[in-house]
Amino acid sequence: MRSNWNRWFRARQQKVSADAAMVGSELMQKWLKTSSIATIAAVVACLAAGPKETAAQTLDGESIVNSACSSCHKRLPDGGVDRISAMRKTPEGWDMTLARMMIVHGAEFTPEERQAMVKYLADTQGLAPEESAPFRYILERRPNVIETIPDEDLGTMCARCHSYSRVALQRRPKAEWLKLVHFHLGQWPTIEYQALGRDRNWWEIASTKIPETLEKAFPLNTVAWNNWQKQEKKNLEGMWQVVGRRPGVGAFAGTLKVDSDGGDHYAAVYDLSFADGKTWSGRGKSIVYTGYEWRGSSQLADDAVNEVLVVSDDGNSMAGRWFLESADEVGGDFHAVRMEKGVSDIIAVEPSHLRAGTSAEISIHGVGLNGPVSLGDGVSVTKMISATPENIRLEVKAASDAADGLRDVQVGKTKGTGALAVYRKLDSVLVEPAYGIARVGGGFTPPVTAQFEAVGYLNGADGTAGTEDDVRVGVMPATWSVEDFNEVAADMKDVAFAGTMQQDGVFVPAMAGPNPQRKYSTNNAGDLKVVAKVADGDGQLEGSGRLIVTVQRWNDPPIR
Ligand code: HEC
Ligand code: HEC
Incomplete structure (x- = not known):
């Protein structure tokens, strides 16, 4: 940041x-x-x-x-x-x-x-937490998000230079929304063009309808904020169990020790390791704003990372995203649950899928885990490898006649709903994200990479792919390649110029600037089809997504 x-x-x-x-x-x-x-x-x-x-x-x-x-x-x-x-x-x-x-x-x-x-x-x-909840992706700097904008005028007027969430993360009375519109016109007179101003009465819409719509959607005084102000803010000191993921790399888990550093300032000690055994430990500091907005910056092994998390209302869990300070598109989910206070919770099961008729070692991550383990119909525990209240390692076997689908994982009275998938053959593979953005780089602005993953799915009860009852089995190893997305891309030879698709699913874009070797000496931008091939039993499945490789982001404030 x-x-x-x-x-x-x-x-x-x-x-x-x-x-x-x-x-x-x-x-x-x-x-x-x-x-x-x-x-x-x-x-x-x-x-x-x-x-x-x-x-x-x-x-x-x-x-x-x-x-x-x-x-x-x-x-x-x-x-x-x-x-x-x-x-x-x-x-x-x-x-x-x-x-x-x-x-x-x-x-x-x-x-x-x-x-x-x-x-x-x-x-x-x-x-209030519920007011920021729908728009946290922008605070978390999540890449590849496509926003849903509920009102067409708001979309054309207010979400063309910056995100809609920059607007939706503010609360004002009508008069203040109007002043904001005036400020925009004064500061950027060209807004008439950006706001589709040439063929309609755009100023009338901007100065009357827009402030009204915004006041209705995002008013200054709300019940949510009144209640939140009255609520006692929680002290976060103590031990936490952490589980997270780095797309393309895998899950990590471990502990977080939070100490007071005065007021809402905290010192954090992370003791984490990835599923493959690599440790990712270190220290950090954080400030908690508004009673629930954790903003941390830490050094974990060689990585300088930032955390943007929400503290839950009861103060017993935190969730959000971490990302590299030098490249915020690189990051992943982060979930912490308090280890004290009789809290018990299953945070994750890793790996979260098992093929019928096979055995595997799995870890159940959580807090307060205590009691007999049950993994649902057709899945049995063949060996208990180790067990602590935070982590249970097991050898498990799925019967060859175990039914396809999700299982609830239960440890004593604590349940992880749908935490383990059993399957025999994948029905489809989706590339996630379905639509990714990478940016050429060089000089002041490093390239922005794009991470893709191949996710296996079952068709579910209706036997049809792409419907609501599809079962997400999980991330699968894949072989990656890119193709020109359409005829224009093929004519421009985008595959040859836009960058390199690595076998870990990361696309690394090419250098920025006019390229004399390209047609019209154009920039190394591109429009690509991203293809993942997943081996499944004797067969192979293919999934695809789209990747736009575009120019640098010159202006990159905290809320894009
Ligand atoms: C011409 C491009 C453009 C358009 C169109 C535009 N904005 Fe902005 N907006 C900006 C820029 C640039 C900033 C950053 C200002 C700064 O430097 O702080 C900004 C800042 C903001 C902020 C943050 C201001 C603050 O200090 O808290 C809000 C809220 C906002 N815009 C809302 C809107 C709304 C509502 C509309 C539609 C009526 C709109 N924007 C249309 C360019 C635009
Ligand atoms: C030198 C004069 C000046 C000083 C000092 C100043 N402001 Fe402002 N402020 C302005 C002007 C002019 C505007 C209206 C244009 C704009 O929004 O940028 C404004 C607007 C604002 C707004 C409304 C912005 C919006 O989102 O619509 C806020 C909030 C604000 N100022 C906060 C502050 C705070 C807090 C300080 C003290 C740290 C401060 N200002 C100091 C001149 C000033």
């Missing part, structure tokens, strides 16, 4: 210097002065705790807002502050606003003050 910010603001700063040199106006000179090296350093603050975080912790965000912002934002008779009080946002949302106040309007504050203000604003004017 930090490095993306860095790049974003470095690029902007270079542009500012260039503009100022050309225009030479007083305003530009002032802008440049306020964007001095010191200020730019301040702009690269990160939402997870950093080296200077002890200073930020002791600062009072409320009084800094009162002093750093009051020269432009006046106090209102009701005790609030003009513009600032009448909206709620995620920590990332507040951080982006503060960055704009600094860069565009010249507000002055230090990185520690900025972090303290984000903490204060996200705590007092944040989103």
Whole structure:
């Protein structure tokens, strides 16, 4: 996250210097002065705790807002502050606003003050867990997400330059949604084109219908937020059992020890290992915003990673995504459950599928696991290898006449619903994601890779693939290749130029820039069909997806 910010603001700063040199106006000179090296350093603050975080912790965000912002934002008779009080946002949302106040309007504050203000604003004017829930993919920086936008006008007006979730992760009254529309027009007059403004009364829609629609969907005052503010926020100290996945690599599991670092700041010690035995351990720090938004940054073996997690209402589990700081498309699911307090839960069974008539070793990961193990009809435990409350390793056998389908895994009274699949022959293979994006890179901007996986499915009771009752068996080893997606791609020889498909399902795009060896000297972009071949018994199944290899993302703020 930090490095993306860095790049974003470095690029902007270079542009500012260039503009100022050309225009030479007083305003530009002032802008440049306020964007001095010191200020730019301040702009690269990160939402997870950093080296200077002890200073930020002791600062009072409320009084800094009162002093750093009051020269432009006046106090209102009701005790609030003009513009600032009448909206709620995620920590990332507040951080982006503060960055704009600094860069565009010249507000002055230090990185520690900025972090303290984000903490204060996200705590007092944040989103309730259920309000942020549908749009967490953007905070988690999940790649390849295709958004569902409920309203056509919102889609054409507000989700063409940035994600719809940037909008949906804010809460405002109508008047403030309208001011946001005005701000957009003032800041980016070309918005008329982006918002499909040439053939309709776009300004009328933008200034009347859009604020109304947004207030109805995302109002400032909600029951969810009122209730959340009243709820006691949980202390996260203690031992946690962790299970997660790195697509293309496999599952990992282990423990997380969380210690208080003052207030909502925590120190974390991870002791994790992958299914193949490779350890992935280390330390990290985190800040919990709004009582449930865990933002961590850790060093696990050679990887600098960030975690974006939600703490559950009862404070006993955390779930979300981790990703590499240097390449946030590389990452995976992360799930932690508290080991104390009599909590018991099955978090994962790995591997989660078993072929009828075969034996295998499986691990049941969870907390508070205690009691007899049952794996459902036709699956028997042939040997107990080891058992702790967090991990049970077993040798199991699926009878040759065991029925196809999902099994509930039960340890004592604790149940993992549909946690184990039994199958004899796969009916289909799907490539996930079905539609992926990779980006050419080089120089300032490294390439963005795309990870694909081949997932085996059963047809289910109706005997037809692609219907709701299909059974997801799990990720299968596959042989990977790419083909030109259509005639245009074939004519441009996209397969030859766009990059390389590796046998671990990772597509590594080619270098950016005009390529004189290509037709029209075009960039190494491409439109590819991704093909996975999966061996299944004596036969072979094939699945395919689509991959767009496109240009770099130059502007990469925390909420895309
Ligand atoms: C130098 C003047 C200046 C200072 C100092 C300043 N702001 Fe602003 N602020 C503005 C202007 C101008 C706008 C309206 C244009 C915009 O939204 O960028 C604005 C708008 C806002 C908004 C509404 C943005 C939205 O999403 O619609 C918020 C919130 C805000 N400021 C917060 C702050 C906070 C917090 C501080 C103190 C750290 C601060 N501002 C300091 C000038 C300033
Ligand atoms: C011309 C491209 C463009 C269009 C169209 C556009 N936006 Fe934005 N929007 C931006 C950019 C760029 C920013 C980042 C501003 C900054 O530097 O903080 C932004 C920021 C935002 C923010 C965050 C502002 C803050 O400080 O919290 C919200 C919310 C938002 N846009 C909503 C909307 C809505 C609603 C619409 C439709 C009415 C819309 N956008 C249409 C370019 C666009």
